[in-house]
Amino acid sequence: MSNQSVFLSGFGRQIWSFGKKNVPLLILIFLLILFTFVAPNFMTFGNLRTLIRQISFAGISSVGLMFVMISGGIDLSIGSQIVFSNVLLAIMMADWKLSPAVAIPLILLVGTGFGVINGFLSIKLKIHPLIITLGTSAIFKGMGYIINQSRNIMGFPESFRWFGQGYVWGIPVPVIVLIVVAIIGSFVLTKTYFGRQVFALGGNEEAARLAGVNLNRMKVILFMICGFCSGITAVLLLSRVFAGQTFTGQGLEFDCLTAALLGGVSFKGGEGTIFGLMVGMVIIGVLNNAMQLAAFPDFSQTVVKGAVLLIAVAFDVYQKNRKAKATVAKVAA
Amino acid sequence: MDAKVVLSLEKITKRYPGVLALNNVSMSFLEGEVHALLGENGAGKSTLIKAVAGAIDIDSGIIKINGQEYSKMTPFLSKSLGVEVIYQEFNLVPTLSVAENIYLCEKTENSVLFNEKIITKKAIEVLKQFDVKIDPHAMVQDLSIADQQIVEIAKAVSKNVKILIMDEPSAPLSVSEVEMMFNIINQLKQKGVTIIYISHRLEEVFRISDRVSVMRDGCYVTTINTKDTNRQELITLMVGRELKENYPQRKNPPTEIAMEVKNLTGNGDKNISFKVRKGEILGISGLVGAGRTELAQLLFGAAPMQSGEILINGNPVKIKSPLDAIQHKIGLLTEDRKGQGLFLEMPIKWNISFPIIRRISKYGVVNTKKEDEIALKYKERINIKTPSLLQQVINLSGGNQQKVVLAKSLAAESDILIFDEPTRGIDVGAKQEIYQLMTELADNGIAILMISSDMEELLGMSDRIIVLCEGELVGEVQKENFNQHYILDLASGTH
Numbered sequence: 001m002s003n004q005s006v007f008l009s010g011f012g013r014q015i016w017s018f019g020k021k022n023v024p025l026l027i028l029i030f031l032l033i034l035f036t037f038v039a040p041n042f043m044t045f046g047n048l049r050t051l052i053r054q055i056s057f058a059g060i061s062s063v064g065l066m067f068v069m070i071s072g073g074i075d076l077s078i079g080s081q082i083v084f085s086n087v088l089l090a091i092m093m094a095d096w097k098l099s100p101a102v103a104i105p106l107i108l109l110v111g112t113g114f115g116v117i118n119g120f121l122s123i124k125l126k127i128h129p130l131i132i133t134l135g136t137s138a139i140f141k142g143m144g145y146i147i148n149q150s151r152n153i154m155g156f157p158e159s160f161r162w163f164g165q166g167y168v169w170g171i172p173v174p175v176i177v178l179i180v181v182a183i184i185g186s187f188v189l190t191k192t193y194f195g196r197q198v199f200a201l202g203g204n205e206e207a208a209r210l211a212g213v214n215l216n217r218m219k220v221i222l223f224m225i226c227g228f229c230s231g232i233t234a235v236l237l238l239s240r241v242f243a244g245q246t247f248t249g250q251g252l253e254f255d256c257l258t259a260a261l262l263g264g265v266s267f268k269g270g271e272g273t274i275f276g277l278m279v280g281m282v283i284i285g286v287l288n289n290a291m292q293l294a295a296f297p298d299f300s301q302t303v304v305k306g307a308v309l310l311i312a313v314a315f316d317v318y319q320k321n322r323k324a325k326a327t328v329a330k331v332a333a
Numbered sequence: 334m335d336a337k338v339v340l341s342l343e344k345i346t347k348r349y350p351g352v353l354a355l356n357n358v359s360m361s362f363l364e365g366e367v368h369a370l371l372g373e374n375g376a377g378k379s380t381l382i383k384a385v386a387g388a389i390d391i392d393s394g395i396i397k398i399n400g401q402e403y404s405k406m407t408p409f410l411s412k413s414l415g416v417e418v419i420y421q422e423f424n425l426v427p428t429l430s431v432a433e434n435i436y437l438c439e440k441t442e443n444s445v446l447f448n449e450k451i452i453t454k455k456a457i458e459v460l461k462q463f464d465v466k467i468d469p470h471a472m473v474q475d476l477s478i479a480d481q482q483i484v485e486i487a488k489a490v491s492k493n494v495k496i497l498i499m500d501e502p503s504a505p506l507s508v509s510e511v512e513m514m515f516n517i518i519n520q521l522k523q524k525g526v527t528i529i530y531i532s533h534r535l536e537e538v539f540r541i542s543d544r545v546s547v548m549r550d551g552c553y554v555t556t557i558n559t560k561d562t563n564r565q566e567l568i569t570l571m572v573g574r575e576l577k578e579n580y581p582q583r584k585n586p587p588t589e590i591a592m593e594v595k596n597l598t599g600n601g602d603k604n605i606s607f608k609v610r611k612g613e614i615l616g617i618s619g620l621v622g623a624g625r626t627e628l629a630q631l632l633f634g635a636a637p638m639q640s641g642e643i644l645i646n647g648n649p650v651k652i653k654s655p656l657d658a659i660q661h662k663i664g665l666l667t668e669d670r671k672g673q674g675l676f677l678e679m680p681i682k683w684n685i686s687f688p689i690i691r692r693i694s695k696y697g698v699v700n701t702k703k704e705d706e707i708a709l710k711y712k713e714r715i716n717i718k719t720p721s722l723l724q725q726v727i728n729l730s731g732g733n734q735q736k737v738v739l740a741k742s743l744a745a746e747s748d749i750l751i752f753d754e755p756t757r758g759i760d761v762g763a764k765q766e767i768y769q770l771m772t773e774l775a776d777n778g779i780a781i782l783m784i785s786s787d788m789e790e791l792l793g794m795s796d797r798i799i800v801l802c803e804g805e806l807v808g809e810v811q812k813e814n815f816n817q818h819y820i821l822d823l824a825s826g827t828h
Contacts, residue, residue, distance in 0.1 A: 192697045193690040200687060203676040210635055210665065210673055211688045211741075212656035270678055 023315070024262055024279045031283065035290045042293060049172065055255075055285035056174035057233050057240070059278070062256035063185040064229030066277050068129070068222050069260055070189070072202040072269025073122070075226045077133040078256060080141035081114045082249030085234035087144045090153035090244020093160065100160045104235050111231020112224045114140060119220030129223075137253075145246050153244030164239030174236045181229065186274035198222065202269025254305065259284050261312035266320070284308070336363040338397075339527050340385070340416075340496055345394030347380055354380040355391070356551040362496070365525040367518060369532065369542035369559070373571055373788065373821070377551040378531050382498045386418045387411040398496075415495030419485045419502060427474035432456035434473050435488045459487045463517050479510035486517055497521065498529040503537055504622060515541055533620045535564050535825050547571055565818070568825075572788065572817040579765075580793035581772040587613035587796060590647070591780035592632075592663075592749050597641035600627040602804045605641070609749070614771065614781045616795030618788070619824050624804040625784045626668055629751045632782075633665040634658040645749070659688055664747030666738050668754040668784070674738045677727040681719060682708035684726055684737050688745040711740035715770055732763025739770065750774065751782045756790060768794060788817055802826045 036043040061078050068075050085107050092103040114136070122132045166173045189195035200208040201218055209215050230252075237248050263280030265272030287308065291301045341361035347354045355377050362368050372378050383389045385396060387406035396403045398414045425434050436452040456469040460483075467480050476484065482502060489497055503511045518528055518541060530542060538545055539559060547554040547570040554570050587610035597605045602624045609615045619625045630636040632643065634652040643650055645661050652658050658665070667673040676684055686693060686704045693703045708722050717736045719729060726737055735755065742750055752771070756764045771794060775781055785791045791798060792815050800808040800823040808823040810816070 191699060193694040193699050194697060196683065196687065196690050196699060199679065199683075200676055203679055204672075206673045207676055210633070210655045210667065212654070212659045214654070214656065270676070 022279075024264065024276060024283065027262075028279055028283050028286070031286050031290075035286065035293075039290055039293045042290060047289070047293070051285050051289045052175050053172040054289065055281050056172070056178040057237050058252050058255040058259070058284070059178045059281045060174075060181050060236070061226075061230045061233045061252060062259050062277055062281055063181050063274065064226035065253070065256045066185070066260055066265050066272055066274070067189070067198060067225045069265050069267070070202045070269055070272045071198045071218065071222050072205065073129040073219065073222065074257075074267075075118060075133045075223065076130065076253050076257075077114065077118060077137035077140055078226070078230050078253035079249050079251045080137040080139075080144070081111060081227060081230045082234045082237065082252055083246055084114075084140045084144035084147075085110055085231055086238050086248045087148040087153070087244050087246060089234060089238050090156070091147060093157065094153050094155045094244065100157060107235055108228060108231040111227040111229075111234065113227065114230070115222075115224035115227025116220060118227070119223035122223070123216045123219050141246075141250070148244065148246050151244070154242070156238075156242065160239055161242065162239070164236045164241070174240070177232065177236060181232065182274050182278060189274065199270055202266075202271070204270075254309070255281075255284050255288075258305070258309045258312050261309070261316050264316075264319070267313065267316055268320070280312075336365065338362070339364045339399060341397045342381070342385070343395040343397065345381070345384055345396070346392045347384060347389065348392055353551050355384065358394070358548070358551075358553045360546055360553055360556065362527050362529060363544075364527055365522055366543040367522055367528045367530055367541050369530045369538040369545040370548065371532075371535075371538065371545055371567060371571055372548035373786070376548040376571070378548055379500065380551075381548070382418060382500060382529070382531070385411065385416060385496075385498065412492065415493060416498070417489035417492060417494045417496070418498040419482075419489065419500065421501050421504060423481055423485055425473045425481060425484060425488075428472060430470050430472055431460075431467055431476070431484055431487075432469040434484055435459060435469075435491050437488075455491070456487070459491045462490070462520065463487065465513070477510075478505045479507070479513065482506065482510075482514065483517065486514075486521075490521070494521075494526055496527045496529065498531075500531045501533065501622075502530070503532060503534060511537070533825055535567060538567070539564075564822075568818050568821050572821055580790075581769050583772055583776060585612055585776045585778075587611060587775075588778065591645065593644040593647075594632070595642040595644070597628070597631060597638060597643070599638035599640070600624075600631050600636040602627050602631060602801075605801075605806045607799050607806065607809070609780045609782060611748075611778045611780050612775050613796045614775050614783055614794050616791040616798035617782060617784045617801065618791055618798050618820050619801035621786070622803075623801040623824065625801055626753055627804070628801065629665060629667075629753050629782070629784060632658070632751060633663060635665070659745055659747075662746065662748040664742030664745055664750045666735075666742055666750065666752045666755060668757065670734055670738050674741075675726050675734060678725055680723045681712070681717065681726055681729075681737055682722040685711055685722075685740045685744050688741055707744050708740075711743055715740055715743070716766065730759075730763070732759040732766070735759055735763070735767065739767070743774075747779070749780045749782070751784070753784045754786065755783065756785070756787065764790075788820065792817065792820075800824050 041047055065075055065078060088110060089103055089107045092098045092106065093100065118129065118133055118136055121136065122129045125132065163173055168176055189198065197208065197213050197218060200211070200213065201215065205215065233252070234249065238244060241248055259280035260272065260277055261267065261280070262283055263276035263278070265277060287304065291304065338361045343359050345355050345358045358377070358381065370378050380389065384391050384406065387408040387410060390405065396406050398416070403410070426437065432453045435456050453469050460467055460469065463483060465483055467476065467483065473481060473484060502514060506514060521528060532538060542559045544556055545559050545562065545567065546556040547567065549571060589611055590608050591611045593608045595606050605628060607615070617625050617628065627636065631638050632652070634654045634657050643652055650661050652661065671677060676687070682704060685708045690699060693700050693707070705722070712722060715736050717733050717740065719733065726734060729737065755767055755771070771781060783791065783794060796812055798810045798815070798820060799806055800810070800820055802824055803826065810820060
């Protein structure tokens with residue numbers, strides 16, 4: 001055991017061990033306190049509500065991404081999927097005059113279809129999903145540009161405004177959707193046999209295969225879940241922006257990935273919790289929000305985001321090594 | 334003997350957790366001799382050559398090369414002294430040319446650049462010695478296995494090799510290719526190169542070697558001149574021990590046939606047929622690479638079968654995936670438990686319940702109460718030593734990890750269990766427990782297939798043994814005829 005714990009006792013030790021397991025949460029608390037003092041506009045009800053709504057979009061997609069990541073995969077095409085779905089949904093409602101009640105389910109289907117494409121390519125080509133989804137990402141985005149024809153698509157039914165801009169008991173609708181998605185995600189991962197198989201796949205693919213898991217089917221289903229979640233995000237984002245542009249959703253996977261890594265979802269697979277993911281997401285939200293409040297130039301924000309991603313990866317590696325060392329020590333003892 | 338000793342090993346000891354891989358081994362090798370190294374699987378041959386090559390650190394002892402004493406060997410030092418090893422797995426870069434592979438790490442004179450012309454010229458010279466036609470520009474991946482082998486040898490020769498160690502060099506080669514390799518070995522011998530030749534094929538040892546050393550259970554046994562010995566004597570030396578472990582007595586005799594395999598072909602195995610009864614332990618013997626693990630994979634649906642038939646309780650069944658096998662109540666305890674059997678970073682109970690996770694779920698939701706009950710039941714039944722079932726498997730000892738693998742198969746209520754090297758790398762106490770458990774399982778009517786390289790345990794535990802050699806079933810031995818010599822003779826190939 002570490003030296004510090006010798007000097008602590010009772011309650012103090014409990015806090016110490018909690019903190020050691022929840023480093024991301026401590027970072028978040030630190031950031032919250034820091035910005036409360038540094039930025040006077042930060043800790044206000046209005047700002048916090050905006051902050052939570054800002055992260056809810058990437059948050060929903062990140063739940064889907066987490067399923068893929070726990071199984072040992074990755075999906076870099078999330079942002080591009082949203083670009084396409086967003087434009088297509090806009091066209092459906094503005095040009096084809098479809099009602100949201102028809103168009104939204106169709107878009108969720110399209111999103112799931114993207115997952116099928118990613119899944120099939122990765123099991124058929126047997127190449128790491130990192131490359132597959134990098135490729136499909138370019139394709140989805142390009143297709144989005146093509147159907148958009150450089151327009152700013154407008155003229156949706158007013159009823160569609162509610163999804164991205166409405167409130168229920170003062171809570172923004174996207175936030176409620178995020179909470180529902182997160183709760184379902186957490187339930188599936190921790191309580192169902194499917195969730196167990198996801199962890200098993202990421203923990204030891206060969207052992208999972210020999211235990212009778214249909215690897216190919218699992219991989220496709222996981223990408224479908226990820227695509228479905230991003231379909232939801234596309235709907236909410238279009239409703240929020242209320243204009244169909246190719247700009248919406250681009251690069252969203254970056255925040256999702258950073259949040260997942262910050263929140264303890266292992267890049268190698270086999271590990272991760274919804275709680276951790278959400279903490280990671282809020283950290284991203286707080287940083288983005290604080291940088292906007294401080295009127296950071298856009299380009300500098302990009303630099304900071306890149307740095308945060310690398311720090312998150314370093315943290316992931318550090319935790320792995322520490323665990324490995326602890327194991328070696330235990331075996332040697 | 335007036336030849337010079339080029340390599341001598343003095344009291345080399347190497348201990349791995351739970352195993353004494355090399356026990357006070359002393360041996361010496363002469364200049365310009367072909368020295369065969371013999372021993373059963375696990376006798377310590379591979380560890381010995383790794384020690385000479387500097388691939389592992391020895392715990393104690395001295396390696397003497399050309400009169401210089403070294404207590405610590407490194408790969409770099411070993412190479413600079415002229416030791417080259419050709420491992421079973423080739424160390425070639427498939428996408429580079431022959432010439433590039435031969436001079437992979439060499440700097441060409443007077444230049445920091447890689448001079449293709451010079452190395453090609455040098456490669457041609459080296460290859461000329463062997464009287465073979467290999468294009469130095471050809472990519473290694475386009476060569477036959479035999480030619481790749483020659484490139485490996487050429488690589489060693491190009492570095493002014495003094496001691497060439499070859500680990501099972503003939504394994505991937507055809508008969509004529511082996512002849513070619515023998516020619517090359519003879520040429521090297523003429524030049525004064527010492528060749529340490531490891532092979533399971535005894536007839537090759539008689540063909541090529543001048544002297545032969547035998548190892549057994551990590552110990553040096555003896556060295557003899559090849560012309561003064563014979564096949565029987567070598568086998569006796571390799572086996573040469575009495576059964577010393579106590580194997581539990583079985584209460585119930587085997588009953589009706591649980592599984593019948595007819596002409597099974599695929600995954601490197603050819604035309605294998607056998608039967609196993611309920612309550613029987615059928616031992617599967619063979620040397621490394623004989624196709625035993627491959628057979629287990631076939632039976633478990635983990636590798637595709639080309640032809641043949643599997644009958645369970647008299648009914649033909651199709652086993653196309655591990656899921657099919659599990660549904661037909663077949664369980665496989667893999668040889669590589671960390672790589673294939675366990676989720677190391679997950680709790681013990683997750684590991685145990687995983688194969689039956691669907692069965693203990695309702696509407697997709699895992700019944701954790703049932704899961705806890707099952708995990709607890711098997712933890713107690715087979716005595717997994719752990720404070721908590723939430724413990725990660727990675728923190729358990731090898732023996733306890735093996736028990737978790739066993740618990741997994743038992744929880745799945747398998748009727749046919751395939752144990753692939755069930756006691757490899759676990760300590761004596763845990764071994765006894767595994768034997769006891771296997772005996773109890775057989776007494777309860779479970780059919781057991783046991784693959785083992787440990788001849789002693791195979792003889793002690795099995796009711797019957799089938800022997801594989803190069804993917805074919807070469808013999809079946811009944812308990813009353815159990816005889817280590819005979820089985821090893823079959824496994825070593827008589828052709």
